[in-house]
Amino acid sequence: MSYLTVSTLEEALTSLSDSSGKARVVAGATDLFLQDLPHSLVDLSALPEITVVEEKDGLISIGAAVTHTAAASSSLILARARALAEGCSAVGSPQIRNIGTIGGNVINAAPAADAAVALISLGAEAVLIDVNRETRQEAVENLYWTYNRSLVDSSKEILLRLLVKPCLGGEGSAFTRFAVRRALALPMVNAAARVKLENGLVKKVRLVAAPVRPAPTRLIQTEELVINQPVDKDTLKRVEVSAAGEVEVRGSQLRCSARYRQHLVGVLIARVLKIAADRADPGKAGD
Amino acid sequence: MILKTPEKFTRQFGKAESKGYQSPEVWSKVTGKAVYGIDLTLPGMLHGKILRSPFPHARIKQVDTRAAEALPGVRAVLTGAELENRPFGIAVEDELPLAADKVRYIGDEVAAVAAVDLQTAERAIKAIKVEYEELPAVYDPVEALKDEAPLLHDNFPGNIAWQREVERGSLSAAFTEADLVVEERFTVPAIHPAYLEPIACIAVNDPYTGITLHTALQSPDAVREIVARVLKYPLSKVNINGPVMGGGFGGRVYGNLKVYILSALLAIKSGSPVKIQLTREEEFTAGRPMIAAVIKMKMAVRSDGTILGREADIITDNGAYSAQAPWVSKTLSERNDSVYRIPAIKTRVRLAYTNKVPTGQYRAYGNQAANFATESLIDIAAKKLDLDPLELRLKNCVREGDTTVHGLQIGKCGLAECLQAAAKEIGWDRKKAGRGYGLSAAIHANGSLVFDKNFRGASALVRLELDGRITIFTGEQDYGQGTHAAFAQIAARALDVSPVQVTVESKQTKTAPFSTGALAMRQTTVGGKAIQLAAEDLREKIFKAAAELVGEPVAMENEVLRSISGQELELAEVAYHYHSATSGLRMTGEGKFVPAESDYDESGYGNISLTYSFASHAVEAEIDQATGELIIHRLVAVHDSGRIVNHLTARGQVYGGAAQGFGMSCFEGYLFDQGRVANASLADYKIPTALDLPQIDPLFIEIEDPAGPYGSKGLGEIVMVPVLGAVANAAADAAGVHVTDLPLTAEKIYQALAGWECEL
């Protein structure tokens, strides 16, 4: 096995194309090292262009190799994309957050990956480049193939960054999860919301819950239900019923029954919508 | 020392600080220097690996080891067919070193290999071909007791490994007189002690010295005897040499006998040292967790809260082989009866064989599982009678001078004080709205007078070294619970020296005095008493020798040895004087602590222990009504363990034991799928993390008990016991409903709140 730590993107792309499918991209390796290792690994974690969080052209750009710890403590993310900071701080344990990356979280394609759930609620777009030097931009939710399989083939394509529209006046976001214990536990359910209020009514909303399907799942019916509604007790009650009713989930002996998980989807979606809406209070500047 | 040492490492502990004395062993652990069993290697050492059954129940038709033997690097292959078919066991003889004709659980040992490295050993295991004929299996202990259930062991009809029925007082009278009868069925899953270091053993076979096992055990002497018996070696040709132990919690009292016996057999067969180390998965699938239990319990109460009687029908789940499960079942079924003055008791307990992982013991020996049931039932009764659960407990709790329903003689007893202090500290009289409060009470023995009637006590040697320092020789093991620090303090106090002058040696069964082991909360009370006696014996010898040396009487005062005329003497001088006078001996004090025999009778009635420790815990909790999540805010742990020898380690015991209690209450438990352990990793078998623990406040009611050294009693096991009842009662108080199936997960609590049919 070979392990190459690259210092330029060009070097990374060249070594991937030279290995013609036998090399794979690695970042924190917290997921990859638990799987069958490929012939060679190309480590991106030293590439300056994919390890920064910055504001660019009115968007928040989050490098794919930004760690969960860095994202959770970034003042930009905390101020303008709070759901992501909360999602990242829920991952594993301090050790995992210190080396695990946002890009790895997305490409590993676990159905309830915490950062990915937050990103999808925020409407994040992924910027990718392949070995032919072609770039593309894709909504994060469109990168999933099936359970734990991404459409992105990391032997040919590199996720460079994630772009998020900042939550400004009248907009807020939030993430929450429910697990057996408070660290080192995959969630029974996690949920995230982004909401825009105008005159106290919901104008735009994205509600995401997982694990429901292979990809973190938007709850479209529930989103429609809250449009033009105030986020009050009555709406939240209806959101809870609607969200639980909208999903079909699986149960597992290790985590919880399907019925309980479905119930939790309702509770968590209502909670996370409420928190996001409180943060969207136009009196405050965003999250 | 030539190297200058930073001041913080040379801090001396005088008397004033001695209650917070920390033994140097702690430093080597926290700085990563300690050498554990898994770290050890020896020159020429081979690696052993065990082939395990993939079936829960099957007949072995054929084992073909030829391919494994042919692999380069393989030095020994062992199968059950090569071994004498003579079962061994701890409480019940039902195990063979390797299965000969039948496997009884997924993980049962079928063959073992030793090879030059682990990879080769693993490859060799895979190369062994076993032909099985699958048999019907039974997984549920209640099912296992039915007539039609498949039989695991031909010589244990009805799948009963052990059973007991006992009645004391008149239960029918109790139930006739009762104003209220409460009844519930409680279930507790199998629990793994989850010590951090998996069990590892290097066996060395030497024609001159015999077998040496390098492995850390809580009861090396007991294991040594079993290994010698199985191997048919003379006892003096088996020695256990203990490296630092990475946690035990009862799980390493006998550890994993298969590992010790198979590494020894492989060492004998291959002629080289052999190391077997369990993987974490093997720890879960073929270790020795504590038994699961189904406890049906019924209690008769008068309307004023007086407990009149209690009846229990208990089925414990043995798994495929017994280890200590019969003893654990016994403690589980009766120790709790002595917390309160209960005039009539009737208990039936049956230990059932099932096709699952065999079981052993865990800290508190099932007393905590029973605490969950009995203390829940008390709160259920209190609620029905509209009585304060604290008052109900105070009305019934045992007190000094009592003889309990099973004949335990209660000496010094601060149980009522513990209850009052726990309630006061948690805010029983000013409960916060929206919060639930739970109390519980416990008793636990301090060593056993009846477990082995010939070994009721302990012995120790305390030696004066030539440099004036002190060495204690004891068979009592320390694996983090602080026993050796306490021993150093006890000897230091008897000798009037600083505890830093004292070193404790316990690692070699060949040279250490015999001990029944680090179990049954006996070490401080029983082991410590022997240390005190040995140190006092040495002190007299020192005085005698010193007086000879200076020609006048001497005394020790404030750590200085002085003659009546004021001449100061170094302990080293006295040591050397004795050494030369005897041409080489070192002055040694002997301590033999032999408690009087108990009146314990055939029916199990009588006093079983020198004295008893008591505790009451109180919990403040909250429930998220929407999810069922149990949020525990605080645990107050009040203990009567006599005078506390070392507050630092005592608090440490409470924090750790409470954490394990929370684990068992809310998180842990084996999950099975057709006999296969479904959560055989620390990722899936969820012990609580630091974030999951509430504030834990230890309090000690320091009632001096003359039974133990300097008024002290045991603490190590009882710390876990009352957590279960207190958590369950606080949860029930907050939820308005009792969940009777451990662990108390959010899902189960929510199901109870929502009135769902239980799906788990």
Ligand SMILES: Cc1cc2nc3c(=O)[nH]c(=O)nc-3n(C[C@H](O)[C@H](O)[C@H](O)COP(=O)(O)OP(=O)(O)OC[C@H]3O[C@@H](n4cnc5c(N)ncnc54)[C@H](O)[C@@H]3O)c2cc1C
């Ligand atoms: C003990 C433990 C606990 C965990 N707990 C959680 C948890 O609570 N929540 C959670 O969401 N996750 C959890 N994880 C999973 C994991 O830590 C995260 O998914 C992490 O974000 C993965 O990032 P990484 O940098 O380590 O990815 P890696 O392991 O390096 O890579 C993962 C995959 O992504 C690909 N990849 C990585 N970077 C790129 C890139 N820039 N372009 C293209 N492909 C790329 C790799 O080829 C690989 O296929 C846990 C993991 C462990 C070991």
